[in-house]
Structure formats: C-alpha cells, structure tokens
Amino acid sequence: MDFEITPEQQALVESVRSVLERECPTALVRDIVENGSAPEQPWKSAHELGWTSIDLPEGLGGLGLGFTTLGLVVEQHGRCIAPGPFLASVTQFLTLVCEAGAPDQLELFAIPAAAGELRGALAIDHGRVAERQPGESLRARRDGNDWILEGERPYVLDGDTADEIAVVARVDEGDRVGLFLVPQAAAEARRVVALDASRPLAHLRFDGVRVEPGRVLGTPGRSAAALGRSLERATIAAALECVGTCQTLLERTLAHVKSRRQFDQPIGAFQAIQHKCADMFLQVEKARATGYFALLAVTEDDPRRALAASMAKAAASDAQRLVCKDAIQIHGGMGYTWESDVQLFVKRAKTLEALFGAGDAHRRRIADLLEV
Amino acid sequence: MRATRIAGASPTCSRYDVKLHYDAPTEAFRSQLRAWLEQNQPTLEEMRADPLTSSAHMTDWARRWQQCLFDAGLLVPGWPPELGGRNLPPVQQLVYHEEMAKIAAERSGNPQGLGIIAPSIHDYGSDLLKEKYLRPTLRAEITWCLGMSEPGAGSDLAALSTRAEVHDDHFVVSGQKIWTSGAHHADHCFCFVRTDPDAPKHKGISVVIVDMKAPGVTVRPLPEMNDPDHVDFNEVFFDGVVVPRDHLVGPLDQGWSIPAGSLAHERGMMWLRGAAKLDGIVAGLLELAREPGPDGRRLGEDECFRDAVARAYLDTQAIWFMGYRGFAKFARGEVSPEHSVLKLFSSEVCQSAALAATEAMGIGALDVDFEGYGYDDTHGLPPWMTQYFQSYRATISAGTSEIQRNIIAQRVLGLPRR
Numbered sequence: 001m002d003f004e005i006t007p008e009q010q011a012l013v014e015s016v017r018s019v020l021e022r023e024c025p026t027a028l029v030r031d032i033v034e035n036g037s038a039p040e041q042p043w044k045s046a047h048e049l050g051w052t053s054i055d056l057p058e059g060l061g062g063l064g065l066g067f068t069t070l071g072l073v074v075e076q077h078g079r080c081i082a083p084g085p086f087l088a089s090v091t092q093f094l095t096l097v098c099e100a101g102a103p104d105q106l107e108l109f110a111i112p113a114a115a116g117e118l119r120g121a122l123a124i125d126h127g128r129v130a131e132r133q134p135g136e137s138l139r140a141r142r143d144g145n146d147w148i149l150e151g152e153r154p155y156v157l158d159g160d161t162a163d164e165i166a167v168v169a170r171v172d173e174g175d176r177v178g179l180f181l182v183p184q185a186a187a188e189a190r191r192v193v194a195l196d197a198s199r200p201l202a203h204l205r206f207d208g209v210r211v212e213p214g215r216v217l218g219t220p221g222r223s224a225a226a227l228g229r230s231l232e233r234a235t236i237a238a239a240l241e242c243v244g245t246c247q248t249l250l251e252r253t254l255a256h257v258k259s260r261r262q263f264d265q266p267i268g269a270f271q272a273i274q275h276k277c278a279d280m281f282l283q284v285e286k287a288r289a290t291g292y293f294a295l296l297a298v299t300e301d302d303p304r305r306a307l308a309a310s311m312a313k314a315a316a317s318d319a320q321r322l323v324c325k326d327a328i329q330i331h332g333g334m335g336y337t338w339e340s341d342v343q344l345f346v347k348r349a350k351t352l353e354a355l356f357g358a359g360d361a362h363r364r365r366i367a368d369l370l371e372v
Numbered sequence: 373m374r375a376t377r378i379a380g381a382s383p384t385c386s387r388y389d390v391k392l393h394y395d396a397p398t399e400a401f402r403s404q405l406r407a408w409l410e411q412n413q414p415t416l417e418e419m420r421a422d423p424l425t426s427s428a429h430m431t432d433w434a435r436r437w438q439q440c441l442f443d444a445g446l447l448v449p450g451w452p453p454e455l456g457g458r459n460l461p462p463v464q465q466l467v468y469h470e471e472m473a474k475i476a477a478e479r480s481g482n483p484q485g486l487g488i489i490a491p492s493i494h495d496y497g498s499d500l501l502k503e504k505y506l507r508p509t510l511r512a513e514i515t516w517c518l519g520m521s522e523p524g525a526g527s528d529l530a531a532l533s534t535r536a537e538v539h540d541d542h543f544v545v546s547g548q549k550i551w552t553s554g555a556h557h558a559d560h561c562f563c564f565v566r567t568d569p570d571a572p573k574h575k576g577i578s579v580v581i582v583d584m585k586a587p588g589v590t591v592r593p594l595p596e597m598n599d600p601d602h603v604d605f606n607e608v609f610f611d612g613v614v615v616p617r618d619h620l621v622g623p624l625d626q627g628w629s630i631p632a633g634s635l636a637h638e639r640g641m642m643w644l645r646g647a648a649k650l651d652g653i654v655a656g657l658l659e660l661a662r663e664p665g666p667d668g669r670r671l672g673e674d675e676c677f678r679d680a681v682a683r684a685y686l687d688t689q690a691i692w693f694m695g696y697r698g699f700a701k702f703a704r705g706e707v708s709p710e711h712s713v714l715k716l717f718s719s720e721v722c723q724s725a726a727l728a729a730t731e732a733m734g735i736g737a738l739d740v741d742f743e744g745y746g747y748d749d750t751h752g753l754p755p756w757m758t759q760y761f762q763s764y765r766a767t768i769s770a771g772t773s774e775i776q777r778n779i780i781a782q783r784v785l786g787l788p789r790r
Contacts, residue, residue: 004700254785269788274781275774281785282713289693290686311686363682372661372672372681 005072005292012065013072019045020080026341029081033197033344043084047116052090056098056114060106067233071240071295075288078244081348083198085119088158091237092230093120096166099233100179100218100226108214109164109181121162121184122234123153123204129235130310130357130365132228133176138206140169140178140220145213147171147180147220149206157355159202160189166217167206174221181215182206196347232309235356236294239309239316242352243287246316246323249345250280253327260332267330276326287312287319307369310362317359320349394467402467405446412440414477419750424481426604428515428554434481438512441479447486447510450637455494456510462640462703469641473648476750484553485509485516487638489562492579496622496630501581505560517555519563519582519608522548527775529564530573530628534610536565536580538624543567543580545588545613551769555591555606558584563610568625579627581619588613598740598754598761639711640702643695646718646766650688653725656753657681666734680728687721712784716776719766726760 005013023041031037046052055070056062070091077086094113097120101110112118125135138151149169159165162184171178186209192201218226254277257268267273294312297305324346328335335342353359394402414433422431430438441447442456450465451457460468472479480486490509493501508514525532534547545565555561561582568576582589588611593603622630661672661681671677691714698710730737737757744751753759767773781787 004697254787257787265790266788268781269790271774271778271790274787275777277785277787278716278777278780281780282717285694285710285713286687286690286717289697290690292697293689293693311689314682314686315690360679363679363686366682366685367672367678370658370681370685372658372678 005068009069009072012069013076015049016051016073016076017079019049020076020082024080024082026081026344029083029198029344030341032083036197039083041084042080042082043086043116046084046086046090052086052094052116053114055090056094056110060111060114062114066299067236068292068295068299071237071291074237075240075244075247075291078241078246078348078352079248081198081245081248081345085121085158085162087199087237087241088122088162089113089118089120092122092157092234093162093164093166095233095237096122096179096227096230097181097217099230100223102218104214105181105217113164118164119158119162120164120166121156121158123156123159123165123167123187124231124356125153125168126155126355126357127361129231130313130361131368132224132231134168134170134178134227136170138167138169140171140180140211143210147178147211147216149180149182149209149211152203152205154203155192155201156204157199157201159187159200159204160184160191161200161202165204168227171220174219175224176221177223177227178220179217179223179227180211181217182209182211194351196344196351198344199348199351228306231356232294232305233298235309235362236291236298236312238352238355239287239294239312240291242316242320242349243284243291245345245349245352246280246284246287246319249323249327249342249349250277250284252342252345253277253280253323253330256331273330276330280323280326283319283322287315290315307366310365310369313356314359314362314366317353317362320353321359324349394463398463398467401464402471405468405471408444408446409471409475412444413437413475416476416750419477423744423750424478425602426554426557427484428482428517428556428558430481430512430515430557434477435512437477438480438486438510442511447479448490448638455506462699465638466641466644466699469638469644470648473645480512482509482512482515482554482558484518484562485514485558488518489516491636492562492630493621495636496579498618500618501621505581514559515554515557517552517558517561517584517606517608519549519552519561519565521551523550527772530577532564532566532577534563534565535569536567536578536615538567539617541617543615543617543620545580545582545610545615547610549608549610550594550605552591552606552608553604555584555608556593556603560584561589561608562621564627567627571625574628576625577627578624579621579630580615581621582610582613582615586613586615596761596765598758640699640708643691643698643711643714643718646714646722647688647691647695650684650691650718650722650725652753653722653759654681654685654688656756657684657725657729660729660732660756665732666736671732674732677728677732680725680732684721684725684728687717691718691721712776712780715766715770716773716780719763720773723760723763723767726756726763729756730760 028039051073053062054065055067058064097110113120128135138153140147140149165182165184167180167182169178170176188205190203194201257273258266260267291312294308297308327342331342334340414437418433445453445458447456449457449460449468452459493506522532536543536545563580563582567578590609592607594605595603665671665674694710698708701708740755740758742754782789
C-alpha cells in the first residue's frame with residue numbers, strides 16, 4: 001500500500017505549480033476582489049496546457065491520466081487560490097456530463113468543456129449533497145418529450161459566468177433525480193455578494209425553462225447513482241483545493257512566526273505558538289492523506305469511494321477550521337487587516353468548506369454509511 | 373510542461389504507484405504468514421490462564437511463543453536468521469506487522485527488551501555483551517527494564533542524576549529511577565547513569581547493565597489509577613550497586629547518543645500497532661451504538677455520539693493513510709514527518725474516542741467491572757472509563773503530547789528552539 005505519487009504525476013504537479021505561481025500571484029486575486037477584474041489567466045493556461053482534459057478518457061480526446069492526477073492539479077490551484085472556472089467547469093460540470101451523458105452529449109458538451117471552449121457550472125443544492133438528495137426548491141416535470149424546470153437553485157458556483165449549467169432537479173418519479181443541461185442565459189441569475197469574489201456565486205431562477213430531449217442527461221428518475229458518483233468526485237476535488245489553500249496558510253504562518261520578533265526573539269520560539277503550528281501541520285497532513293486516499297478510491301472504483309469522499313471533505317473541514325482560526329490569530333493585528341493576504345486564503349477555505357456540505361454533514365454521512 | 377499521456381496507459385489499466393492493494397507476491401506472503409500464525413499462536417485459553425501482568429512478565433507460554441517466532445525467523449523479520457529474522461524486505465515487514473497487530477498475542481512478553489534493548493546491544497554492545505545478552509534476550513530467556521526517567525528528569529531526560537562512580541574494574545551506581553516498566557519482573561536494567569557530573573547535561577551520561585538481583589537494588593511498585601493490583605510501573609532505588617566495568621554499553625560518557633528508540637529498521641512501522649488498536653476502539657464504538665443510552669434510546673440515535681463515532685472513524689482511517697504515506701518515504705530511506713505526528717495523533721484520538729463513549733453512556737460509564745487484567749488484552753476491551761484512563765499511558769509516556777508538539781514544531785517545521 002503506497003500513497004506516494006508517481007514521478008510523472010510529481011513532474012506534472014511541479015509544472016502546474018510553477019505556472020500558477022507565475023500567472024496567479026495573490027495580486028491577481030486581489031484585483032478580482034477589489035476591482036472586479038476578470039483575468040484570462042490562469043484559465044487560458046489550464047486548457048492550453050491540457051490540465052482541463054486530464055481526466056477525460058483518451059477515446060474522447062482527453063489525456064486519460066485519471067482522477068488522481070486531476071485531484072493533485074486541483075490541490076495546486078488551492079495553494080495559489082487560483083481564480084477562474086477550473087473547479088466548477090472541470091471537476092463539477094464535466095464530471096457530471098461524463099458520468100451521465102450519452103455519446104452525442106459527450107461530443108457536444110464534454111469535449112468542448114475539456115478543451116476549455118465551454119465553461120460549465122453545476123446547479124446543485126449544496127445543503128443536500130452529503131445525503132445525495134436533489135433538494136425540493138427546483139423541480140422538473142414532463143411536457144411531451146421535453147422537460148420543464150421550475151424553481152430556484154441558490155448559490156451556484158460560477159452560476160452567472162458559465163456558458164452551460166448542469167442542473168440537478170427533483171422529478172416526481174423513480175429515484176427523484178433528474179439531470180439537465182441548460183444554457184446559462186435561460187436562467188435568471190442574481191449575483192451573490194460572495195465572501196470570496198474569486199469564487200463567484202449566483203442564485204439561479206428557472207421560470208418554466210424548457211429542456212429538449214438532447215439536453216436531458218441520462219433518464220430522469222434513474223439518475224441518482226450517476227449523480228452520486230459525480231458528486232463524490234466534485235466533493236473530493238473541493239476537499240483537495242481546500243487542502244492546498246490550508247497548506248499555503250500554514251506555510252505563510254510558519255514564515256511569519258520565524259521572522260516576527262517580540263521579547264527579543266522570534267515568536268516561533270514560544271511554545272504556545274509552536275504547539276498551534278504543530279496542530280495545524282497535523283490537520284493539514286491528515287486532510288491531505290485522506291484526500292489522496294479518496295482520489296485513489298474513486299480512480300480504482302473501490303467500494304469505499306462514497307465513504308472516502310465524505311472522509312476527505314470532513315478531514316478538509318477539520319483542517320480549514322483550525323488553520324484559518326490560528327493563521328489569523330498568529331498573524332496578530334495584521335491578520336485582521338484587508339491588506340494582509342491571509343484574508344484571501346481564509347475566505348477561499350471557508351468557501352470550499354461550504355461547497356458540497358460542511359464537515360458536520362459529511363460526518364453524518366459517515367455515520368450513516370457505517371450504520372451507526 | 374504540457375500534460376501528456378503516460379505511454380501505455382489506458383482508461384481500464386492505468387499504472388499508478390499509488391495503490392490500494394499490495395502485489396501478488398506480497399499477498400502470497402501474507403497468506404503463508406496467516407496460516408503459520410493460525411497454527412502456532414498461543415490459544416486465548418492458555419493466555420488467559422497465565423496472563424501477562426507487566427511488560428517484563430515472561431510467562432511460559434510467552435517464552436515458548438517468542439522462541440517459536442525466533443526459530444521461524446518471524447521475531448524480527450528484517451534481521452538475519454541468527455537474530456530471529458529472515459531478511460525480509462520492508463514491504464513484507466509491514467505486512468508482517470499488519471498481521472501481528474490482528475492477533476491477541478504480542479510478539480514478546482518483554483517489548484522493551486526486544487524492541488529497544490536488543491537492538492541497542494546489537495549496535496553498541498561489546499562482543500562480550502552481545503554474547504551474554506543478545507541471543508538470550510531474543511529467545512526470551514532473560515527480561516529487561518529500561519532505566520530512564522527519574523523523579524527530577526521526566527520530559528527533561530538529560531537532567532538525570534543517578535550516579536555511576538567510575539572505578540578501575542567496576543561502577544558504583546546510586547540514585548533513583550521511576551516509571552520503570554516491568555522492573556519487578558525484569559532480570560536486568562538497561563540503565564542511563566551520569567558518569568561525569570562536571571560535564572554539560574547531555575555529556576557525561578553512560579549506559580550500564582545492572583543485574584536487578586544485585587545487592588542494593590530495591591524495587592517499589594507503583595500501581596496505576598485503574599487498578600491497585602495492576603503494576604507495570606515501579607520506582608527503582610540503587611544504593612551503592614556494583615556493576616562490572618565490562619557492563620558498560622558503548623563508550624563512556626556518550627550514552628546520550630544511544631537512541632533509546634525502537635528497532636531502527638522497524639521505525640517506519642511502529643505506528644501500525646497504535647492504528648490497529650484504534651480499529652478495535654472504533655469497532656467497540658460501533659458496538660456501543662447498538663446499546664441503549666441513558667434515556668433508553670439506542671445510542672446510535674444520539675446525534676452527538678454519531679458525530680463522535682464518525683470523528684473517531686475518520687481520524688483512525690487518516691492514521692492508516694498517513695502511516696502508509698510515511699512508510700513509503702521510510703522505505704525509500706527518506707525522512708518522513710508522519711512518524712512524529714502519528715504518535716501524537718493516535719494517542720489523542722484514542723483518548724477522545726474513549727471519552728466520548730463515557731459521556732454518551734452517562735451513569736452507565738461508572739460500572740468498571742472487568743474480568744481481564746490490566747496488561748493483557750485477551751479479554752477484549754475494558755470498560756470505556758478504564759480505557760479513557762489507560763489512554764493517558766500513550767499521551768504521557770515516551771514523550772508527552774506536549775513534547776511531541778515541540779518536536780514537530782522544531783524538527784519538522786523548523787521553528788527555533790528557545
């Protein structure tokens with residue numbers, strides 16, 4: 001049993017990191033947050049360098065490098081709090097289309113999404129993800145061969161910037177899950193004043209939006225399994241991005257305590273600080289190991305994959321809670337300021353915590369799966 | 373660098389180093405080992421009839437079992453046959469530890485003798501000491517206690533003050549040790565003493581082998597909080613004890629460099645027993661969930677308890693994952709921070725899991741009746757309150773949780789020492 005990554009994966013991770021570090025300094029994120037800019041990078045690089053098609057099967061023109069490799073790349077995005085559509089489009093939208101789509105839908109939606117020509121988002125009830133329910137606020141009903149969407153889906157990541165929305169709606173048959181592809185323009189979008197403006201959220205309203213058969217993914221009422229599998233991937237990806245963000249917060253905190261001097265010594269020499277740092281390190285290591293296990297479990301389609309996904313999210317939750325708390329605290333007054341970059345990372349981590357269910361929801365799911 | 377396809381990779385058969393399974397030869401070894409253990413391990417009946425009551429209590433069955441492991445090359449499998457091994461590669465050693473953690477019998481009735489003292493004598497002892505002590509220790513003919521902590525030298529171990537006056541052909545040892553596991557059963561003490569009182573703290577320390585039956589050695593048992601009849605710890609008093617000069621281990625005044633850790637080549641695997649113990653605790657929590665709680669409802673319906681079980685499960689799994697990651701680095705000869713983290717984490721997870729169980733049980737947690745004896749684990753898990761108290765063994769001994777955090781901060785994260 002070996003949880004180390006291959007030399008090929010390591011090389012890719014390092015190249016992703018160096019590109020992101022170059023193209024995505026915190027100044028870029030700050031410019032989005034403060035000035036509402038919409039930078040082309042690092043998304044342009046992500047598809048030009050093939051990152052967006054890492055997990056797409058070779059038969060569809062993808063790289064077929066697998067979900068583990070994709071997860072490692074997402075972790076690097078978290079380290080640099082990279083903005084842009086990567087998380088929503090590649091780990092959420094594309095994942096669902098690949099899991100549930102028919103061949104012609106893969107052709108029309110997956111291949112362009114993997115090429116970066118189409119940006120997708122996933123409209124899901126984040127509050128019900130852990131329990132695999134579609135939620136009640138958005139429903140779909142049959143109308144001849146078409147389906148009609150009615151209702152609201154709040155808090156959709158990239159909900160007003162994506163080109164296409166994969167919509168999860170409640171249907172009145174079978175397993176209650178219906179999956180639909182809707183052009184973003186068909187929904188009425190309301191931008192949320194989001195905590196992390198580099199992870200934009202929108203409330204989407206669907207007022208009788210008609211969906212033609214070619215845009216129905218799988219069979220409504222028989223889609224829970226496909227949804228569950230793609231949500232496992234999306235949840236794990238969010239957990240890995242969170243691990244990356246926590247890693248950077250830890251590193252920045254360590255650098256701070258080594259250089260900041262009080263009482264004629266670096267504050268990192270104080271045991272009160274050392275113990276906090278040791279605990280932060282422990283939680284980040286725990287979250288990373290758990291996240292990597294989840295990547296493997298999905299890649300190998302291990303029977304523990306559902307449990308692994310919830311464990312990864314719950315472990316990332318534990319990490320972000322402690323790391324955010326102590327990173328702010330240890331940075332002292334500066335950690336509370338707007339000009340410190342600590343706030344940018346903390347806000348990203350808190351956003352990722354809330355996506356796809358927070359730690360407590362996933363611990364409930366773990367308890368359910370263990371039949372406690 | 374642009375991401376590229378790995379040559380030969382296909383969606384159904386990708387090559388990943390990261391695996392969830394071992395290769396076929398490793399699994400074949402596991403099957404053989406399981407069959408051998410099935411045939412040879414001591415029965416629960418014989419273990420219960422004559423339980424191990426301390427970490428140096430070598431009962432007849434424990435001695436036979438250790439000799440059986442030695443003869444089969446399964447006592448220290450990474451060592452050569454003459455030392456009770458079979459030169460196993462690291463991955464198979466890991467599988468060995470996985471399987472050994474699943475059976476009730478420990479490898480040795482004297483874990484510090486096997487795990488700490490034998491390798492130290494092997495690495496630092498003179499030919500005479502190796503001849504006299506190494507093989508008998510491995511074959512369970514003699515048992516050991518480890519004389520380290522003192523009343524004035526706990527976490528600050530280098531402050532130890534037990535003196536050994538140096539004479540031409542002998543030492544005279546005077547002073548006191550405490551928390552000396554198994555001292556009341558041990559034949560010998562691997563004892564850290566101060567041979568140069570004028571040297572700086574970490575210099576001037578030596579290791580000598582003291583015969584526990586020598587005149588001037590007094591052992592006072594120190595029962596643990598759970599059970600007045602359960603003694604593993606002792607105080608040991610040395611009053612002018614004469615130790616032959618050739619019973620010095622390693623060079624004079626350089627005892628501090630003798631690492632009183634575990635078998636160096638097994639260091640990447642020591643976490644495994646703790647992880648296996650936690651698996652047992654999680655299984656116990658899942659069992660407890662089916663029982664009625666203080667309000668008569670099934671405990672599994674209590675949201676707080678469900679959360680605690682999920683946490684314990686997650687943390688235990690994470691310890692396995694971190695352990696395997698650390699092992700992979702260890703097997704490649706790299707430094708792996710996982711090990712310092714794992715001792716800290718597993719001991720604290722154990723503690724909070726047991727505490728959560730006691731809180732969920734309410735007044736029922738106050739019944740601490742238990743048939744088993746403290747040091748043997750052939751009777752299954754003790755009551756949860758007892759487990760909670762026992763969990764402090766791991767958070768206090770072998771470097772407290774606070775010392776572990778200092779070590780992680782300073783040696784792993786590079787924070788300055790004061």
